[in-house]
Amino acid sequence: MKNGVYVLIRKELKELFYSVKGLFFFLAVSLILSLFSLLLITNTELSLLDNAQALYMISGIVLALMMLISVVYGSDAIAGERERYTLETLLITPLTMKDIVTAKLGFGVFLYMLLFAIAAPYIIAVGSSGQNMTTGLLYLFAIGLMLSLLYSAVGIFVSQRIRSFKNSLLVNLAIVLLSASPILISPALRQSSIGKIADYLNPFADAINTLDAVIIDSEPFSMQTLRLAMIAGVTLIIVATTIAGAKKEAL
Amino acid sequence: MNAVNIIDLKKSYGSNLVLDGASMHIKEGEIYGLLGPNGAGKSTLMRIILGLMSYDDGKIEIFGLERKIAAKKLSRQINALPEFFELYGWMQSIEYLQLFADLYGVNCNETRIRKLLAEVGLDPFERKAVGDYSQGMKKRLGLARALINDPKLLILDEPTNGLDPNGRREIHDLLLDLNRKNGTTIILSTHILDDVERLCSRIGILYNGKLRYEGMLLQNEKKQRYRYRFEVADATFEPTSCTTDHIRFIRQEDRWVECEIDGIAPYKAIQSLLEHDIPINQAISLAGSLEYLYFSVTQEEKMEKIS
CATH class of the missing domain: 3.40.50.300 (P-loop containing nucleotide triphosphate hydrolases)
Structure with missing residues (x-):
């Protein structure tokens, strides 16, 4: 007997490859990364950056893109199925809402892997001749995996509670903007004790700071443990809350 | 049980x-x-x-x-x-039913799925993307899905x-x-x-x-009231003359007379009207037993609520 979660993940994967939606996803991601890579290599000012800086920039873009894709996917995961009238037929089966949410999160991981597979050649092309390319790529993969799980889970959590995809997306985009906002404030403010605490508590800021420290400052792993633990901890809490809070009756 | x-x-x-x-x-x-x-x-x-x-x-x-x-x-x-x-519009019907068979954990081979599709009349369309199905075809496939386990x-x-x-x-x-x-x-x-x-x-x-x-x-049918419309041959016909214990006159428009039949089967009521020399050309049922029951139950409740 096949496991329901596995069956659902397989269905989502097939949908990605066979539907127009999936084709659009691959095309959009490739196009965005091509544009940014071209800009980093050909733009007069950007091409003067050293390779580590260019690698850090494209890694940040990949991270932001992945965060956005995860949150859009999460927003659609339940609210979209509900709006398309496909959720009820799934819930009639022996699948529990927890199974459905777990499958959606599982597919979120596959989606990230695909995105990373598409992004890796661009990252290698941009940062191949600079320092810390392999380390940067490994950190990006690990951090990206955690963040994609985190933002998919946030998206799904909101998507379960808000009935329309549009409203769910709006709330989730607001969450993304809020989590990205501390890195936009001035470096002086970020160096204050409150700024430092805010940076540590925010997984997205932790991710960007870790990439900065590893790629540009060549800091060792031992100096990243606190930030990585924070990202992993927040991800674990949000994923657990999303799965535990999934109820069929929430339909 | x-x-x-x-x-x-x-x-x-x-x-x-x-x-x-x-x-x-x-x-x-x-x-x-x-x-x-x-x-x-x-x-x-x-x-x-x-x-x-x-x-x-x-x-x-x-x-x-x-x-x-x-x-x-x-x-x-x-x-x-x-x-x-x-x-899922991108799927074919066999794929769709296989997905739900897997979700129910039932061992469902392609022969059984084809049989189900034939039962709902979709076997000629098994290779067509379900997104292109008409509303009726979608309903049939939905029914096949509901029978999968x-x-x-x-x-x-x-x-x-x-x-x-x-x-x-x-x-x-x-x-x-x-x-x-x-x-x-x-x-x-x-x-x-x-x-x-x-x-x-x-x-x-x-x-x-x-x-x-x-x-x-x-x-229910035995206890039911029916509503019938009769066409009478004579326009000067006096409608109240058809009133009996079981037949109640409701309204008349030219040659058409509307009556309610209560407590007996409609054919018996028509028989009794003919026995009383009422010149009936044709009889049309206005409300089946269930329709009448439905209205009486829901309308009674509505009237109770208003009062």
Whole structure:
């Protein structure tokens, strides 16, 4: 007997490859990364950056893109199925809402892997001749995996509670903007004790700071443990809350 | 043994009481028609039976098991066709049914899936993307999906909506066959009373969150009132002359006289009118027994509410 979660993940994967939606996803991601890579290599000012800086920039873009894709996917995961009238037929089966949410999160991981597979050649092309390319790529993969799980889970959590995809997306985009906002404030403010605490508590800021420290400052792993633990901890809490809070009756 | 026992079920959305102590008993192997006007609570009741919605108070037993406790076990024995549902447009019908067979954990090979598709009349379209299916075809595939796990209890919400007369007849035959051969208990919610009369052995009428009527369909007919319109040959005919203990005059327009027949079968009433030399050219039934029962139950409640 096949496991329901596995069956659902397989269905989502097939949908990605066979539907127009999936084709659009691959095309959009490739196009965005091509544009940014071209800009980093050909733009007069950007091409003067050293390779580590260019690698850090494209890694940040990949991270932001992945965060956005995860949150859009999460927003659609339940609210979209509900709006398309496909959720009820799934819930009639022996699948529990927890199974459905777990499958959606599982597919979120596959989606990230695909995105990373598409992004890796661009990252290698941009940062191949600079320092810390392999380390940067490994950190990006690990951090990206955690963040994609985190933002998919946030998206799904909101998507379960808000009935329309549009409203769910709006709330989730607001969450993304809020989590990205501390890195936009001035470096002086970020160096204050409150700024430092805010940076540590925010997984997205932790991710960007870790990439900065590893790629540009060549800091060792031992100096990243606190930030990585924070990202992993927040991800674990949000994923657990999303799965535990999934109820069929929430339909 | 009863397939479903619902006892004093209560459900409200905020201050809006949708089910107000509804009780219902559905016997194993019967086709039960659930009737009621829009907003009566039918969909809520069906969603609660399916475990898609919680309830505030009361008790639900399905095949002797408490719904809340044996949710997982029961969901393997139940299936349903919701009124509104969509298919995954990029799939083909075989793929769609295979997906649900896998989700139910049933060993379903392609032969069995093709058989199911043939039963609902979709075998010529098995390679067509389901996104290109018409509304009627989607309904048929939905029904095939609802049969994928050989359910002991099948809940159907407006299953013949959007189907042409031939399609409706085929679905009727399929459901009757399923009920006869497998003993599948079917709960049918519909506004098409003809479907209920053709398929159901018992009915329940839900109104304002309570089950106002529950009984055998054939028994009702004996107690039923019918409304008929007669065309008389003579325009000067005095309509009150047709009034008897069982026939009540309602209105007249030229040669057409409308009467209510109460307590006897319509053919006996017509026979008695002819015996009284009333020149009837033709008789048209205005309301079948079930339609009349439905109106009398829901209208009585409405009048009680107004008064």
